[in-house]
Amino acid sequence: MVPLNWYMWLGAVVFSVGMFGFLTRRNVIIMFLSIELMLNGVNISLVALSHYMQDLRGQVLTLFIIAVAAAEAAIGLAIVIAMFRNRQTVHVDEIKEMKG
Amino acid sequence: MVEAFFIYFALMVVFCSVMVVSRKNPVHSVLWMLVMFFHVAGLYLMLNAEFLAATQIIVYAGAILVLFLFVIMLLNLKEEIATEHSVGGWPGGLALAVSFLLFALLAFTGFTVKASGKWSIQEVSRLTHTKALGKVLYTEYLFPFEVASVILLVAIVGAVVLAKKKLKS
Amino acid sequence: MNMPDLQPLMPEIVFLGLALFVLLAELFIKSKETIGLMVIVSVAATAYMIPQSFGVTFSGMFISDGYSSFFKFIFLLNLILTILISIQYIQIERAEFGEYYTVLMFSTLGMMIMASAGDLIVLYLGLELMALSTYILAGFIRHDARSTESALKYFLLGAFSSAILLYGIMLLYGLTGTTDIMKLSSLLMKNGMRLQSIFAIVMVMVAFGFKIALVPFHMWAPDVYEGAPTSITAFMSVGPKAAGFAVIGRVFLTGLEGFSADWRLLLVVLSIATMAVGNIIAIQQHNLKRMLAYSSIAHAGYAVLGVIAGNTEGLSATMNYLLIYAFMNIGAFSVLVLLRNEQERIETLEQIKGLARNHPFASALMLIFMFSLTGIPPTAGFVGKFFLFRALVYSGYTWLAVVAVVFSAISAYFYLRVVMYMYMYEPEEGVTQDISTAAPLGLALLITSLMVIAIGIYPEPFVNFARLVVG
Numbered sequence: 001m002v003p004l005n006w007y008m009w010l011g012a013v014v015f016s017v018g019m020f021g022f023l024t025r026r027n028v029i030i031m032f033l034s035i036e037l038m039l040n041g042v043n044i045s046l047v048a049l050s051h052y053m054q055d056l057r058g059q060v061l062t063l064f065i066i067a068v069a070a071a072e073a074a075i076g077l078a079i080v081i082a083m084f085r086n087r088q089t090v091h092v093d094e095i096k097e098m099k100g
Numbered sequence: 101m102v103e104a105f106f107i108y109f110a111l112m113v114v115f116c117s118v119m120v121v122s123r124k125n126p127v128h129s130v131l132w133m134l135v136m137f138f139h140v141a142g143l144y145l146m147l148n149a150e151f152l153a154a155t156q157i158i159v160y161a162g163a164i165l166v167l168f169l170f171v172i173m174l175l176n177l178k179e180e181i182a183t184e185h186s187v188g189g190w191p192g193g194l195a196l197a198v199s200f201l202l203f204a205l206l207a208f209t210g211f212t213v214k215a216s217g218k219w220s221i222q223e224v225s226r227l228t229h230t231k232a233l234g235k236v237l238y239t240e241y242l243f244p245f246e247v248a249s250v251i252l253l254v255a256i257v258g259a260v261v262l263a264k265k266k267l268k269s
Numbered sequence: 270m271n272m273p274d275l276q277p278l279m280p281e282i283v284f285l286g287l288a289l290f291v292l293l294a295e296l297f298i299k300s301k302e303t304i305g306l307m308v309i310v311s312v313a314a315t316a317y318m319i320p321q322s323f324g325v326t327f328s329g330m331f332i333s334d335g336y337s338s339f340f341k342f343i344f345l346l347n348l349i350l351t352i353l354i355s356i357q358y359i360q361i362e363r364a365e366f367g368e369y370y371t372v373l374m375f376s377t378l379g380m381m382i383m384a385s386a387g388d389l390i391v392l393y394l395g396l397e398l399m400a401l402s403t404y405i406l407a408g409f410i411r412h413d414a415r416s417t418e419s420a421l422k423y424f425l426l427g428a429f430s431s432a433i434l435l436y437g438i439m440l441l442y443g444l445t446g447t448t449d450i451m452k453l454s455s456l457l458m459k460n461g462m463r464l465q466s467i468f469a470i471v472m473v474m475v476a477f478g479f480k481i482a483l484v485p486f487h488m489w490a491p492d493v494y495e496g497a498p499t500s501i502t503a504f505m506s507v508g509p510k511a512a513g514f515a516v517i518g519r520v521f522l523t524g525l526e527g528f529s530a531d532w533r534l535l536l537v538v539l540s541i542a543t544m545a546v547g548n549i550i551a552i553q554q555h556n557l558k559r560m561l562a563y564s565s566i567a568h569a570g571y572a573v574l575g576v577i578a579g580n581t582e583g584l585s586a587t588m589n590y591l592l593i594y595a596f597m598n599i600g601a602f603s604v605l606v607l608l609r610n611e612q613e614r615i616e617t618l619e620q621i622k623g624l625a626r627n628h629p630f631a632s633a634l635m636l637i638f639m640f641s642l643t644g645i646p647p648t649a650g651f652v653g654k655f656f657l658f659r660a661l662v663y664s665g666y667t668w669l670a671v672v673a674v675v676f677s678a679i680s681a682y683f684y685l686r687v688v689m690y691m692y693m694y695e696p697e698e699g700v701t702q703d704i705s706t707a708a709p710l711g712l713a714l715l716i717t718s719l720m721v722i723a724i725g726i727y728p729e730p731f732v733n734f735a736r737l738v739v740g
Contacts (some may be wrong), residue, residue, distance in 0.1 A: 032428075
């Protein structure tokens with residue numbers, strides 16, 4: 001039997017890799033993916049907790065997280081498309097109007 | 101034996117995560133993410149969560165990642181859409197992530213829980229996982245379930261509004 | 270299985286039904302004024318249902334009580350005022366899609382669910398409903414690069430903070446085996462894993478810190494507030510913030526009560542940093558929207574003080590402050606909307622030079638709101654701050670109250686500078702200071718300015734009401 005804290009460690013590692021990616025990468029798509037990594041870290045821990053507690057609550061939350069992640073991806077990518085349309089007319093450096 | 105499976109899945113998950121955040125080309129990142137999702141699904145199977153394993157592949161890998169790929173290909177993102185760093189770039193991000201990780205590793209050393217719930221492995225496998233999850237979802241968690249449906253509706257409306265091509269006026 | 274009691278949920282159900290109705294009606298009704306009116310009628314219907322809805326349902330997942338109702342009134346008020354200032358503004362910005370109103374309603378629905386959440390899962394979903402709708406609204410002027418960039422930033426940081434919140438929720442679930450906020454405290458204490466509990470509290474606090482823009486989790490706020498449509502900036506500087514406070518009050522004061530010494534220490538540090546950074550950086554801003562963004566950060570720092578005080582007095586002072594803040598902040602943004610004309614956006618200090626010459630009335634309104642934001646009597650801002658600081662002193666944080674007063678004094682500099690630019694300078698050449706003449710906008714300004722003065726002169730009913738619902 002694999003001990004619970006192996007799963008918790010794994011979840012924490014995946015979460016922190018996602019956090020690292022989010023904080024250091026500048027490519028928006030990769031930043032999105034980093035957030036998905038963080039969510040997966042949470043999901044792994046939740047499902048493991050749920051299994052070891054013999055309680056399905058954690059798995060229900062995981063299901064909700066997956067649903068919300070889908071909604072989030074749809075909106076995030078729609079924003080990227082809207083942004084891309086604007087950038088076709090204006091160059092990247094010119095729209096960096098907002099600073100510090 | 102079970103430990104060996106866990107170690108394989110865990111190493112692959114960590115390796116793929118690192119690959120996701122370190123690739124230059126977002127398409128490669130998405131593909132590494134796909135590999136990672138399959139391994140996470142493998143972990144869910146080890147935890148007796150068959151339905152979630154299937155959802156992970158069908159929804160996460162099948163829908164969300166395909167959406168990502170679709171957008172990357174559609175926009176032909178040669179010049180990457182980028183934003184500024186939120187915390188002082190490389191060193192800041194690394195320091196935060198590492199300190200989080202160390203704290204978490206410390207916190208979970210010897211972490212155990214009591215098996216206090218009523219859904220033992222036998223009970224779940226008697227009902228099948230899908231049925232057990234459905235039972236909880238549609239009774240105890242009916243209200244959050246309805247809220248989730250509104251969230252999905254907002255996502256549809258929002259995606260249409262933001263990504264529609266022509267302005268009306 | 271028997272039917273759950275739907276009575277406590279009726280305001281939300283009615284509101285959701287009407288939101289869907291507005292979404293469909295928008296297909297057939299082209300007049301945006303009509304749609305706006307429909308939303309206001311829906312809000313009135315919902316507000317009418319709220320006092321009759323008290324109770325707990327879905328085995329404690331949804332709690333409708335005085336506390337949540339007070340916040341729901343703030344959200345509905347925020348929605349009405351936002352609708353009033355939006356009707357003409359979004360036409361000028363050429364973003365007049367009917368979905369605007371529906372998404373505003375969905376966002377408000379999310380806030381209402383947050384305020385009533387008795388379970389961490391419901392809390393998370395309500396928060397996502399609110400946040401996703403607000404991302405859409407921030408990017409609503411989709412042909413404007415500033416607006417979409419603002420939406421993207423808001424989205425990225427919002428999704429990041431949600432992930433952190435989920436990690437915190439996961440830890441709390443792991444420690445207690447429950448997600449019921451009411452049961453958390455005793456189970457956490459019984460469990461006794463102190464390090465892990467602190468870990469969970471820190472994660473949850475960081476996530477809420479992002480949502481209400483506490484320093485150092487505020488870096489998204491100025492860019493997002495500046496780039497978003499002005500009407501939406503007004504909306505999201507009040508609504509989501511108040512919703513964040515509603516949840517903080519519930520989770521920290523009830524769910525994590527046993528660890529109050531620990532989170533109180535954290536909050537003290539965060540609130541001092543927030544007041545300091547918000548007020549001091551606001552001094553350097555020449556763009557009014559950006560200045561108001563920093564001011565909004567600083568005000569979150571003040572509002573947290575009531576949670577630190579932690580008793581009935583403190584919590585009711587925070588709620589009162591949020592209500593007053595809704596009036597004065599939306600008022601200030603309404604003046605900015607008023608100054609948006611077909612030719613240009615009037616957003617910087619230079620552009621409002623000598624405004625009093627051309628538009629004495631608009632300038633006088635701005636003067637009232639600036640005085641109120643500073644906290645000068647006899648405006649509502651003074652009353653709000655007075656009760657906050659008093660609650661702090663009574664619970665033994667006199668030194669913190671003194672710090673807050675010092676920062677309030679600093680804030681006078683940049684608020685009154687706006688007044689000075691309007692009254693003491695000649696108008697600049699080539700700036701058209703045309704103002705909008707839309708009737709709904711006028712109504713919004715009338716409501717906000719009257720309330721700011723009324724609460725300032727006669728605060729008792731409001732203060733007592735807030736005390737009543739908490740106690």
